[in-house]
Amino acid sequence: MAFDSLRRVEYSLPSLEDFEDWLNEKMTQDTRLKSDQVYRIPVIVHVVHNGENPGEGANISYEQVVSQIQVLNEDFRRMQGTRGYNDDPAGADTGIEFHLAEYGPDGEVLGEPGIDRLYGGRDSWPSSPLRNPIETELKPSTIWDPDRYFNIWTVNFGGFVSRNLLGYAQFPDMSGLDGLSGTNGSASTDGVVIGYQYFGSSDKGDFPDLYAPFDLGRTTTHEVGHWLGLRHIWGDGDCSVDDYCSDTPNAAEPNYGCPEGKISCNSIDMINNYLDYTDDTCMDIFTNCQKERMLTVLGNSPRRKELVENTGTSVSTREMETKINVYVNQLTKTLYVEFPQPVDNVSLRILNIDGRLVVGEKQLNSSMNNVNVSQIKPGIYIVVLNDEESKIFSSKIIIQ
Ligand SMILES: [Zn+2]
Known part of the structure; x- marks a missing residue:
C-alpha cells in the first residue's frame, strides 16, 4: 500500500x-x-x-x-x-x-x-x-x-x-x-x-x-x-x-x-x-x-x-435544452421538435452549414411541433431555436 x-x-x-x-x-x-x-x-x-x-x-x-x-x-x-x-x-x-x-x-x-x-x-x-x-x-x-x-x-x-x-x-x-x-x-x-x-x-x-x-x-x-x-x-x-x-x-x-x-x-x-x-x-x-x-x-x-x-444560456434554460428532442423522419420528410413542456414564442430557423438561412422564422407554440422539410435538398443542416432573449438550442440534422 x-x-x-x-x-x-x-x-x-x-x-x-x-x-x-x-x-x-x-x-x-x-x-x-x-x-x-x-x-x-x-x-x-x-x-x-x-x-x-x-x-x-x-x-x-x-x-x-x-x-x-x-x-x-x-x-x-x-x-x-x-x-x-x-x-x-x-x-x-x-x-x-x-x-x-x-x-x-x-x-x-x-x-x-x-x-x-x-x-x-x-x-x-x-x-x-x-x-x-x-x-x-x-x-x-x-x-x-x-x-x-x-x-x-x-x-x-x-x-x-x-x-x-x-x-x-x-x-x-x-x-x-x-x-x-x-x-x-x-x-x-x-x-x-x-x-x-x-x-x-x-x-x-x-x-x-x-x-x-x-x-x-x-x-x-x-x-x-x-x-x-x-x-x-x-x-x-x-x-x-x-x-x-x-x-x-x-x-x-x-x-x-x-x-x-x-x-x-x-x-x-x-x-x-x-x-x-x-x-x-x-x-x-x-x-x-x-x-x-x-x-x-x-x-x-x-x-x-x-x-x-x-x-x-442560463443554467435553467440549459436544463430544458437537454430535454429538447429534434429529429427528422426521412420517409415523410418531417422535422419534429419536441419540448418537455409547452413553449411560448420559440422561433425556429434552419441554416445550411455555411450559415445561410434555409427555413425561417417559424414560431413554435406547443410542446410537439412538426415542420415539413420536403422542399429542402439532401444535406447537413443546423436547427436553431431562439426564445425572445437568446438562442436556447442548436443541433445538426441530416436530410436524406
Ligand atoms: Zn488528485
Missing part, C-alpha cells in the same frame, strides 16, 4: 501559497465567471496506442471516449437521474460542460469528433515519479494548441508503480497575472493524462478493459477538477491543512473504498467528493466553494480562459 498516494496524482505545486493567494484575490475581486451560466470546453482526446486496431486495448473506441465525456457532463452539471446527482445543500451544478472538438487545428472536420489516434511506438508509458517520456516527449510533440483545446491523453501506464497510477493533471497557471511568476507546468504539457483502463464508464457500454472499482469515469472527473484548480479535500496533509474550501470538512487523510460515516478532524469526511480517493461508485459531489474556485480559474488562468465558450 506504500504507493496508494499515487493512485490519482498530480504535480506538486511549487508555488502553492502563491497560487492560493492569487486565487483568493481573484475570488475577492469577483473576476470569476458568472455562476448562473453554462460554459463549454472543447476537448481533444489523444488516444495513444501501440498499433492496436481502434476498439482494442489502448486504442480505445470512440464510444468509450464518448462515455467519458458523458460522465464529465453528468458530474459537473449534477445531472438528475445520473450518478452525478446529489441533493446535498453544499452540492453544486458547476455549469461547466465538455464537448468533443468537431474541428482539427486547420479547421478540418474530424472523422471522429474529439479524437486524435496516435501511434506511440511503445507498449506502456513509465509512471515513475517524473513521468518521462510522457512529459518530455509525448505531450510536447502531440499537444494541440492549448488555447483552443483542452488536451487529454489516454495511455497504458507501465513501470514500477503502474498499478497505482490512474491519472494525473497539470494545475492551472497564473503566470503573467499580477506579477506572479509561479508556474505549474509549461504550455506544451498542459492537460491531463489518464490510464485507458480508467477512461470511460462501464455503465454506458461494453468496455472490457475498464478496471473496477475505477471503471465509471471518476478518475477523469477528479483530474479535471485539479486542472481547474481544485485541491484534494484532505489538503494533502493532516487536520491542520485545508483544501481552501470551508464547505468540504477537514479530513486527516485520503479515503479509499467508500467508508461511510468516517470521522476525522472532528467531523464526518465528505467521502463522496470527487477530490477524495474513494471508489468511483462512492463519488457524487462538487461543492459550491469548489465551483467558485473553478469558475475563478476559468475566468483568469491562461489556457483556461481562452478555451471557455460562454453559451449565453
Whole structure:
C-alpha cells in the first residue's frame, strides 16, 4: 500500500501559497465567471496506442471516449437521474460542460469528433515519479494548441508503480497575472493524462478493459477538477491543512473504498467528493466553494480562459435544452421538435452549414411541433431555436 498516494496524482505545486493567494484575490475581486451560466470546453482526446486496431486495448473506441465525456457532463452539471446527482445543500451544478472538438487545428472536420489516434511506438508509458517520456516527449510533440483545446491523453501506464497510477493533471497557471511568476507546468504539457483502463464508464457500454472499482469515469472527473484548480479535500496533509474550501470538512487523510460515516478532524469526511480517493461508485459531489474556485480559474488562468465558450444560456434554460428532442423522419420528410413542456414564442430557423438561412422564422407554440422539410435538398443542416432573449438550442440534422 506504500504507493496508494499515487493512485490519482498530480504535480506538486511549487508555488502553492502563491497560487492560493492569487486565487483568493481573484475570488475577492469577483473576476470569476458568472455562476448562473453554462460554459463549454472543447476537448481533444489523444488516444495513444501501440498499433492496436481502434476498439482494442489502448486504442480505445470512440464510444468509450464518448462515455467519458458523458460522465464529465453528468458530474459537473449534477445531472438528475445520473450518478452525478446529489441533493446535498453544499452540492453544486458547476455549469461547466465538455464537448468533443468537431474541428482539427486547420479547421478540418474530424472523422471522429474529439479524437486524435496516435501511434506511440511503445507498449506502456513509465509512471515513475517524473513521468518521462510522457512529459518530455509525448505531450510536447502531440499537444494541440492549448488555447483552443483542452488536451487529454489516454495511455497504458507501465513501470514500477503502474498499478497505482490512474491519472494525473497539470494545475492551472497564473503566470503573467499580477506579477506572479509561479508556474505549474509549461504550455506544451498542459492537460491531463489518464490510464485507458480508467477512461470511460462501464455503465454506458461494453468496455472490457475498464478496471473496477475505477471503471465509471471518476478518475477523469477528479483530474479535471485539479486542472481547474481544485485541491484534494484532505489538503494533502493532516487536520491542520485545508483544501481552501470551508464547505468540504477537514479530513486527516485520503479515503479509499467508500467508508461511510468516517470521522476525522472532528467531523464526518465528505467521502463522496470527487477530490477524495474513494471508489468511483462512492463519488457524487462538487461543492459550491469548489465551483467558485473553478469558475475563478476559468475566468483568469491562461489556457483556461481562452478555451471557455460562454453559451449565453442560463443554467435553467440549459436544463430544458437537454430535454429538447429534434429529429427528422426521412420517409415523410418531417422535422419534429419536441419540448418537455409547452413553449411560448420559440422561433425556429434552419441554416445550411455555411450559415445561410434555409427555413425561417417559424414560431413554435406547443410542446410537439412538426415542420415539413420536403422542399429542402439532401444535406447537413443546423436547427436553431431562439426564445425572445437568446438562442436556447442548436443541433445538426441530416436530410436524406
Ligand atoms: Zn488528485
